[in-house]
Amino acid sequence: MEKTSRDPAMTDVARLAGVSHQTVSRVLNNHPNVREQTRLRVQAAIKELDYRPNRAARALVTGKSQLIGVVAQNSSLYGPASLLSAFEEAAAQAGFAVSVGRVKVLDRDSIAAAVERHRDQRVAGIVVIAPNSSAADALADVPAGVPLVTVDGDPDRPTPLVTVDQALGAFEATKHLIAYGHETVWHVSGPADWFDAAGRVEGWKAALDTVGAELPPVVAADWSAASGFRAGQMLARMPEVTAVFCSNDHLALGVLRAMSERGRRVPHDVSVVGFDDVPEAAYFIPPLTTVRPDFAAVAHETLGLLLEQVSDGETAQPQRTVAPTLVKRESVGPPPK
Amino acid sequence: MEKTSRDPAMTDVARLAGVSHQTVSRVLNNHPNVREQTRLRVQAAIKELDYRPNRAARALVTGKSQLIGVVAQNSSLYGPASLLSAFEEAAAQAGFAVSVGRVKVLDRDSIAAAVERHRDQRVAGIVVIAPNSSAADALADVPAGVPLVTVDGDPDRPTPLVTVDQALGAFEATKHLIAYGHETVWHVSGPADWFDAAGRVEGWKAALDTVGAELPPVVAADWSAASGFRAGQMLARMPEVTAVFCSNDHLALGVLRAMSERGRRVPHDVSVVGFDDVPEAAYFIPPLTTVRPDFAAVAHETLGLLLEQVSDGETAQPQRTVAPTLVKRESVGPPPK
DNA sequence: CGACCTGGTGTTATCGCTAACATCAGCGGC
């Protein structure tokens, strides 16, 4: 029949240190006007009692929680998962907890519901990973006054936004293929309403433009290896296709398999580049040349932007992009003679 | 200079409905002793004001939060990521928010620190994804009284635990290979101190035992495609190897690549089975036969176990396993003549 | 028909903090 006596509160610490609870509060919040000796006594008492401030009480009186809400799609895709993980780490370092609101599909209602759940929790701010236009639309419903940062969202909206520089990554990938002597580069794209996909299409076009190369039609797919495979089946049948830039690594995987089935060797007959640098990319057959986004940097920028809003209310320069890097492996070579 | 007037509180609702705030509280908490008519009036007022209860205030007075803390490794591996995602979804449905404490390495100190962070937040309960022995050791430091459930942890400990039935999955995978006529089955294992890996080794051995097959040495690796590749390079050189069961799909990917490089065709010369059923597995070359764990079921059991502890303090039957299923694709065939 | 229960409601205290104001010593300046 053991009975856990309740956790120590501020008054317990105060009694032990021989001061008032308000002084304890001041020590905890680093107020300047506390004598050094008093501070030490209080800190000793805190340690002795293993006192930990009650966040609920603090949140109640200040009206602010140390919680950040994230809305993300319920997916185990590499990109989103990595980003989330990086963000949680960055937030933890800044003393914030992260509450994740998963959403099955990125439509207006689901996102609105997830945002509502977070507002119920009285989060200090909300991060929405809004990679497509329906998600971005839903943000119109979020009441002003809630600090909000969008990741991978719509660059044409005025909302605070952090994103990987998709166009730049795609530009470099395409240029890399061109530099190997390919006449032009085909592109297997992700869904058109995804900003990531749109940005990559844009960068690809820009790179072809700079050398005046012919612009083949975009091969549309979703993000899955399955759709990459179907796209690849088509491309494999066309002998003039010698270079393919895929909007992500899974698409590239599907293309590789389709090429392999048709007997077109990579990189001897066809060169392929992906995007994301998933950990397995180095073990595809052949190892995949791809573009690696810097998720940690995105997470950092996002947190920074959010906290600026929380404290200042507003932010200068509310849109930030992070440059990705090209990782060269063995899926790119010169075109066949 | 707009000024957001503060959120409505319980007293505002009470005033509008012409009752006391306590009656509002009773409506919110479904107390029986409220007249139907009163209840309706209060609910109307809640709706009109878009009132949402302040969780901090509730947590303060009840001493319980609606937050569940999860400790997980900072990894974007498919298994953990899927599990986490499934758990967040299950928790959200039950009205709980999930705060994730990422940890870089699963050692005692990091886990202890993450648990402490969660205790600071006054979480209602903690879930630790503790797939290896150092993680499991760290749990000894968690003070009793905090509801705690381990996922993928040490089956030999008395702590509440939910896990995929690794041994069963491995048993079926191995039996499947044997049924195709292979004399024996080789095994590329994950790190020995991971319970997942250990369980799979156990199931593999058991299956070979039932038919009296020869037991080859375990080929030890970590979870990466890189180490699978190295293991595969060795196995590819040994003509007597005709069937390989890999402890996860990434290892299998590495093995496939090694086989391909050595000119050993799958499944014609060698059969390969993985574990996890990552989404890309169907697009490996060839499509991979593998074992699929049911993460949603694991998440459900975990949440159930945790909530039982939160309310009852104790639980009967504190260990639960979830059966995986074998997914048959094209990487398995009969041994070469 | 008055004592007693019981369902519906209001009143008050309380959770553990922070903000705002009150207090009080010591100090310099005229």
Added chain:
DNA sequence: GCCGCTGATGTTAGCGATAACACCAGGTCG
């Protein structure tokens, strides 16, 4: 030597809920 400042501390009043108890009408029962 008194005034008023300033730095260190204490006191008081909430924040917005729930818990515990008080209260009051109406029905039951001896």
